[in-house]
Each structure stands twice: as structure tokens, then as C-alpha cells.
Amino acid sequence: MLRNRSIFLLSLGCSKNTVDSEKLISQAEKNGLHFVEHADDADIVIINTCGFIADAKTESIDEILAAAEKRKQGEITALYVMGCLSALYARELRAELPEVDRFFGTSDMEEIIAMLGGTLSPQHLHERTLLTPPHYAWLKIAEGCSRTCSFCAIPKMRGKYTSEPVETLVKEARSLREKGVKELNVIAQDISYYGYDLNGSSQLNDLLQQLSDLDFHWIRLLYAYPQNFPLEVIDTMRERQNICNYLDIPIQHINDRILASMKRGISKDETIRLLESIRDRNPDIRLRTTMITGYPGETRAEFEELLEFVRDFRFDRLGCFPYSHEEHTSVYATLEDNVEKEKKQERVREIMELQEGISRDNNKQLERQTIEVLIDEADGQTAYCRTQYDAPEVDNECILNMGEADLKPGDFCIAMIEDSTAYELYGTVLVPRNH
Numbered sequence: 001m002l003r004n005r006s007i008f009l010l011s012l013g014c015s016k017n018t019v020d021s022e023k024l025i026s027q028a029e030k031n032g033l034h035f036v037e038h039a040d041d042a043d044i045v046i047i048n049t050c051g052f053i054a055d056a057k058t059e060s061i062d063e064i065l066a067a068a069e070k071r072k073q074g075e076i077t078a079l080y081v082m083g084c085l086s087a088l089y090a091r092e093l094r095a096e097l098p099e100v101d102r103f104f105g106t107s108d109m110e111e112i113i114a115m116l117g118g119t120l121s122p123q124h125l126h127e128r129t130l131l132t133p134p135h136y137a138w139l140k141i142a143e144g145c146s147r148t149c150s151f152c153a154i155p156k157m158r159g160k161y162t163s164e165p166v167e168t169l170v171k172e173a174r175s176l177r178e179k180g181v182k183e184l185n186v187i188a189q190d191i192s193y194y195g196y197d198l199n200g201s202s203q204l205n206d207l208l209q210q211l212s213d214l215d216f217h218w219i220r221l222l223y224a225y226p227q228n229f230p231l232e233v234i235d236t237m238r239e240r241q242n243i244c245n246y247l248d249i250p251i252q253h254i255n256d257r258i259l260a261s262m263k264r265g266i267s268k269d270e271t272i273r274l275l276e277s278i279r280d281r282n283p284d285i286r287l288r289t290t291m292i293t294g295y296p297g298e299t300r301a302e303f304e305e306l307l308e309f310v311r312d313f314r315f316d317r318l319g320c321f322p323y324s325h326e327e328h329t330s331v332y333a334t335l336e337d338n339v340e341k342e343k344k345q346e347r348v349r350e351i352m353e354l355q356e357g358i359s360r361d362n363n364k365q366l367e368r369q370t371i372e373v374l375i376d377e378a379d380g381q382t383a384y385c386r387t388q389y390d391a392p393e394v395d396n397e398c399i400l401n402m403g404e405a406d407l408k409p410g411d412f413c414i415a416m417i418e419d420s421t422a423y424e425l426y427g428t429v430l431v432p433r434n435h
């Protein structure tokens, strides 16, 4: 048993990886193992890697190489690598990095705990040691993905879609609430498919209603997939005070030829109909999406169709990424990565420039309005906050003068918005809000 050893876990990549890391740390701590916040204080280093796109792969490899150097110098006694990159490339990495003591995939928690000399305790699998600020947490409702998007290797890294049963998730959420979490962010690779693998029908609305019955102040939905999206969820969102009027729904593109080549399983018309019905059902909703530019064969005309759609539909929040030609994806073997890098970047710039104007206009509407915010950070009299329309780590920030108000991270308050830019709101705290 390695009880007297200190362990550092570096969690890279997405929020789903963060949840995996939090569960691993909690299980290890149940076995008396001790984690430290800095690699320099650790005997053992574990790296939870990301393998989504080239930049993420490079970051993961750089971190492994840095730790491998420490291992070679004897500064650490063991180095373990887990997660998506390891799931895809364990054989290649093993050959190139003998300093790594062992490689694990994305669902090897029991093996990792056993290797650390402990025993997995299934009755505590709903418990987590949070890596996020204590007032918000991610709730991962399913593992893997059963979609076949041509540009994505995640199904290869994380396996097919596996929903966590509703009762298990409610238990996990309750334990997070008891820990003091106030904002629950519901995530998966694709939340729209939740439940279909269990009984052939969507269970997302049922889950959402049960989560909403718990005393969270905010519950937020992220990573919805446009096809089979259960619209009844939008009605529940409108009816329930503690469900944020917010939905993250990546659509990636709008041109029919490209959507078909991407194997998104949905057409331009169906996408627009879905998004419009969502807005009709909940007029206060804020929609976030993600786009990809420079997909193989994307013509100027097809890109301009996307640009026009962004101009007309006016998403509230939008991220855009250049297409990345990734091994282990179906398009990698079938299409050439024939849009030059500069052209991809240029198209990202055009979309984000357009979106900046849209976001500026939207934020202007909030000036001289009062709005509820959650404080993420406080520095002197300045509070860095978010509204219900802003997810952690990706959306707008609201920067407030707290004056004499004695508020801290995790507190809610009502703010008066006095000024804004494309991605920030500025104002003053009016009244604290107890929760």
C-alpha cells in the first residue's frame, strides 16, 4: 500500500475527464491515499490525458514528457498515464516512453486503485473530490458515444453510449448538494441520447425533473446533440425556476452536403426547425453552439452559407474551431484535408468577428437591467460572476463592484448592469441573495 506516498493527478481535457479524475481521487482517498496540489510535492504522478484533437494531444504528450523526465531523474517514484490519448495510443506511447510505469484507458478506475494498493468501493462510486470551485460541479450522465460523426474519434476512445441510471445520478447529485454545490452542470458527450440505451426512449426530462427537485440554485444543460433532442426538456426548463434558461447544442455546420459528410444525421431544415421550436417554447433561453470551419472540401459558398446562418440565427454564445484531420476518425481515411490551414483560420476569424458583434448587441440589451449572478471569484471589492446564461469556463463574465457588500465565491446576488462589451458585463452589486 502506498499510504505514505503523495500523489499528484493532472486532469487534462474536458469536463468529462474532470469527473473521472474527481471520482478516482475520491476512491483513492477512501483507501487512505494522499493527494497533493503540486507535482513538485508528489512521489507519484498520474496524468489523465485528452486525445480529441492535435492541440490537445500535443499538450498531453508535453505533460507526459515533463513527468517522464522527473521519473528518469528519480524525482518521482512512479508515473501513470490514463484517459483518452492513452486509450487510443497506448501501444505507441509504451514503445516511445519507457519511463511511464503503466498506461490505462478511460474506464480503468478499478485497475488504477488496485495498482495504488487499494480496493475500489462500488458503494462510494457516486462520491467525488471536486477539482472545480466548490460552488459548481459537473454531473456526467453517461459515458461514451454511439454517434458516428465523421471527424470525431471519441467513440473509439470512450466506447459506446452508456447512460448512468437515474437513481445513481440523483444519489450523486444529492451528495454534491450536501457538499455545498449550488450550480449543477449536466454533461455527457451527448445528453440528447440519455436513456435510449437503457429502455429505448429518452429519460433526460425525467432525470432533469428529479435533479430540479433537489435544492440546487442552478441546473444547466450542456452538450446536447441536435438529432433526437427531447423538446419536452425545454418545457421543464421554462417551468422550473432552478433550471437555467440555457442550452449548449453544438451543430458544427449548416450546409446539407457537409452535414451529410459529417454524418450528423440531421439536415439544415431540421436543424433550423429544432432551434426555432426551442426558442418558441422558451423565449428567454440562451443558446450556445459550436461550429467547425474548413471541413474537407468546404467551398467558399458552403462557408458563406454558414456565415449567413450565423448572421441570421444570432446564437447567444458561439465557439468556432478549424477542422482538425484526426486519425481514428472515419473521414481521415476517406477525404483529404484539402482546405489550407490559413483559410480555415481565416474562416474562424470571420465567424467570430460576426459573433462578436452579435454578442455586443445582446449584452447592450442588459445595460440598466438588474440580473441575478453567481460569484465565482472575489478580489477586494471586485466580484467576477456569471449570470444563468453563462456556463463556467466558456461564456461571458460579469464584473461587479461589490461596494460594502460582504460577498464571497459561491454567493448569489442581484446586480445592476451599467456597461458591457462583447463578452463582459460591468455593474454594481445591489442585494445579496441567500441560498
Ligand code: SF4
Residues within 6 Å of the ligand: 145, 146, 147, 148, 149, 152, 153, 154, 155, 189, 190, 225
Ligand atoms: S456526438 Fe459526435 S462529435 Fe460528439 S462525441 Fe459523439 S461522435 Fe463525437
